Amino acid sequence: MIDLESIGKTYTRQTGESVRALDDVSLRIERGEFVAIVGASGSGKSTLMNVLGLLDEPTEGRYRFDAEDVSNLSLAARAGFRNARIGFVFQSFHLLARTSALENVELPLLYSDRADIAGLGERALAAVGLADRMQHTPAELSGGQQQRVAIARALVNEPDLLLADEPTGNLDAAVAAEIMSILQSLNRAGRTIVLVTHDPAMASAARRLVRLAHGRVVSDGPIASGDITLAPTVLEAR
Amino acid sequence: MRALGARRVRSALALAGAATGVAAVVLTAAVGVGTARRIDEQIQSLGANLLIVRPADVKRLVARQALSGPATTLTLDDFAAVGALRGVAHAAPGVSATMTVKHDATTTSTTVLGTTPAFAAVRRFHVRTGRLFDDDDDRHARRVAVLGAEVADALFAGAVAVGQAIRIRGVPFDVIGVLAPKGVLADGDEDNQILIPFHTAARRVFNVTWLSSVFVSVVNPTEVSSVETRIEALLGARHRSERDVADDFEVQDAARYFTIQRKASETLRVLTAGIAAVALGVGGTGIMALMLLSIRERSDEIGLRVAVGARPRDIVAQFLMESTALVVAGWLGGVAVALFGGIAIARATSLAIAPPLAALAGSFAMVMIIGIGFGAFPARRASLLPPIRAMAER
Numbered sequence: 001m002i003d004l005e006s007i008g009k010t011y012t013r014q015t016g017e018s019v020r021a022l023d024d025v026s027l028r029i030e031r032g033e034f035v036a037i038v039g040a041s042g043s044g045k046s047t048l049m050n051v052l053g054l055l056d057e058p059t060e061g062r063y064r065f066d067a068e069d070v071s072n073l074s075l076a077a078r079a080g081f082r083n084a085r086i087g088f089v090f091q092s093f094h095l096l097a098r099t100s101a102l103e104n105v106e107l108p109l110l111y112s113d114r115a116d117i118a119g120l121g122e123r124a125l126a127a128v129g130l131a132d133r134m135q136h137t138p139a140e141l142s143g144g145q146q147q148r149v150a151i152a153r154a155l156v157n158e159p160d161l162l163l164a165d166e167p168t169g170n171l172d173a174a175v176a177a178e179i180m181s182i183l184q185s186l187n188r189a190g191r192t193i194v195l196v197t198h199d200p201a202m203a204s205a206a207r208r209l210v211r212l213a214h215g216r217v218v219s220d221g222p223i224a225s226g227d228i229t230l231a232p233t234v235l236e237a238r
Numbered sequence: 239m240r241a242l243g244a245r246r247v248r249s250a251l252a253l254a255g256a257a258t259g260v261a262a263v264v265l266t267a268a269v270g271v272g273t274a275r276r277i278d279e280q281i282q283s284l285g286a287n288l289l290i291v292r293p294a295d296v297k298r299l300v301a302r303q304a305l306s307g308p309a310t311t312l313t314l315d316d317f318a319a320v321g322a323l324r325g326v327a328h329a330a331p332g333v334s335a336t337m338t339v340k341h342d343a344t345t346t347s348t349t350v351l352g353t354t355p356a357f358a359a360v361r362r363f364h365v366r367t368g369r370l371f372d373d374d375d376d377r378h379a380r381r382v383a384v385l386g387a388e389v390a391d392a393l394f395a396g397a398v399a400v401g402q403a404i405r406i407r408g409v410p411f412d413v414i415g416v417l418a419p420k421g422v423l424a425d426g427d428e429d430n431q432i433l434i435p436f437h438t439a440a441r442r443v444f445n446v447t448w449l450s451s452v453f454v455s456v457v458n459p460t461e462v463s464s465v466e467t468r469i470e471a472l473l474g475a476r477h478r479s480e481r482d483v484a485d486d487f488e489v490q491d492a493a494r495y496f497t498i499q500r501k502a503s504e505t506l507r508v509l510t511a512g513i514a515a516v517a518l519g520v521g522g523t524g525i526m527a528l529m530l531l532s533i534r535e536r537s538d539e540i541g542l543r544v545a546v547g548a549r550p551r552d553i554v555a556q557f558l559m560e561s562t563a564l565v566v567a568g569w570l571g572g573v574a575v576a577l578f579g580g581i582a583i584a585r586a587t588s589l590a591i592a593p594p595l596a597a598l599a600g601s602f603a604m605v606m607i608i609g610i611g612f613g614a615f616p617a618r619r620a621s622l623l624p625p626i627r628a629m630a631e632r
Contacts, residue, residue: 075550076550079544079547079548082546107542107546111549
């Protein structure tokens with residue numbers, strides 16, 4: 001489904017210094033995979049996530065999504081593509097304050113040209129177990145509940161790809177495990193998920209591990225679900 | 239809308255700022271337009287074609303003592319000559335002084351004017367009750383009086399005045415009529431006077447042979463200044479032939495007097511409109527600051543919206559709607575304040591108020607420009623940032 005070919009990304013800092021965030025990254029992700037991308041800060045994993053999510057353009061290489069070349073789409077075309085094909089979950093939830101859970105979940109539908117949007121918000125909230133919290137505002141929800149609202153928002157438009165950037169970074173261990181199990185069950189139901197994290201315990205929930213260092217892929221391989229023996233390797237990467 | 243509600247205090251402040259500016263602009267313009275309109279009405283009611291000849295103040299030597307006062311050289315013959323000039327519709331002579339007038343035990347001080355029946359036509363007076371004196375009354379110097387509306391109120395306090403007796407400087411008069419008031423349009427003194435026949439005044443009350451004024455109405459308002467020149471030439475020639483001195487009379491053009499007043503009020507209006515525009519500018523700056531601040535603060539929200547698929551124009555439309563709602567509310571608030579303020583001013587003072595259409599339209603255009611400019615452009619800039627960077631800018 002996703003085919004990155006020799007992707008490079010160079011930033012220019014305000015000081016004029018250029019930073020090579022991604023260097024010749026090639027990566028294929030098939031439909032139904034659950035991939036964890038790990039790496040130390042500055043390894044390029046956030047940049048890779050932005051490129052995968054069409055939030056940022058690569059400076060080199062080619063990005064094909066379902067055989068469609070999306071490397072050089074216009075701003076508006078990328079916005080439309082994100083809206084229809086990709087769901088995002090962020091570390092700090094990014095819910096609109098003073099806005100009900102249901103309205104937060106329905107936000108992407110505001111920018112969608114789909115006609116059949118009735119009931120999608122309710123269905124997505126029910127899928128993350130928050131059918132009884134639809135009218136609550138973020139301030140009235142716990143951290144774990146807020147992240148579940150954010151997951152429902154990512155799923156509301158039935159995207160091909162779910163991108164999660166440190167989704168448990170702001171949550172305590174018990175709640176984090178709960179969020180990971182939601183992601184796992186979504187994956188078991190067929191959803192393609194890319195998880196960006198530095199936390200080995202969280203990465204171990206995925207089925208494939210891609211490790212980045214200095215903007216390059218240094219290892220890429222499958223992991224058995226729940227295989228904690230991998231943890232030291234991931235720790236080393238930090 | 240919710241976002242504006244969430245920043246209630248700040249929105250209210252920005253809104254109040256804009257409303258104050260709009261109210262200042264609209265209110266000063268309302269006073270300006272009202273004043274200009276009243277001056278026009280005054281000119282109309284007075285007669286746009288009215289000229290008044292008065293004796294000039296001159297210095298005389300009486301028994302080696304310098305006295306100053308009006309010249310005593312304006313005569314009935316002068317009046318007759320002026321009345322015969324080309325372009326003059328009506329002319330009326332006048333002798334007048336401020337005097338104490340008495341009815342039973344009630345006294346009042348007012349201007350007593352001796353004149354001819356033509357005066358009513360020249361000064362556009364109408365009789366409310368009774369009648370005006372006629373040429374016959376004048377010829378026989380009858381002691382009849384027509385009261386101005388204010389004088390009638392002062393002496394008779396609502397009771398019927400016609401048929402009653404009054405004393406002017408001790409001389410008994412019969413009241414034969416009361417004039418209709420000119421009201422606020424008049425310069426104030428026009429309703430506070432008593433008219434008596436010219437000859438009655440000259441012989442029985444004032445005992446003078448000279449005139450204190452000649453009232454002239456001109457046939458065609460466009461000829462006012464040429465008739466004025468003719469009167470000056472005529473009287474100049476008549477008087478200088480007797481005494482080789484400077485002009486001992488002056489010709490006043492009522493319309494010109496009001497034109498000067500109108501120019502003065504227009505200057506004032508431009509000045510106050512400028513100040514009001516500054517106030518509006520300050521109010522607009524408040525809205526501008528609010529929008530800039532709110533867009534900066536909400537770069538997080540903008541980033542999220544962009545991430546989930548909002549195009550730049552969706553973001554611009556959203557902020558445009560918010561800022562437009564804000565400025566329209568501010569404008570409506572300002573107009574409401576101006577409306578109540580205008581009513582209050584009209585009630586409490588003698589200032590005239592009229593709806594200033596240009597200021598309404600102008601202030602609306604200005605707040606819309608502020609709203610659109612400072613709603614759309616920062617939002618557009620924010621929407622073009624990569625969404626993740628926008629989110630990081632917290």
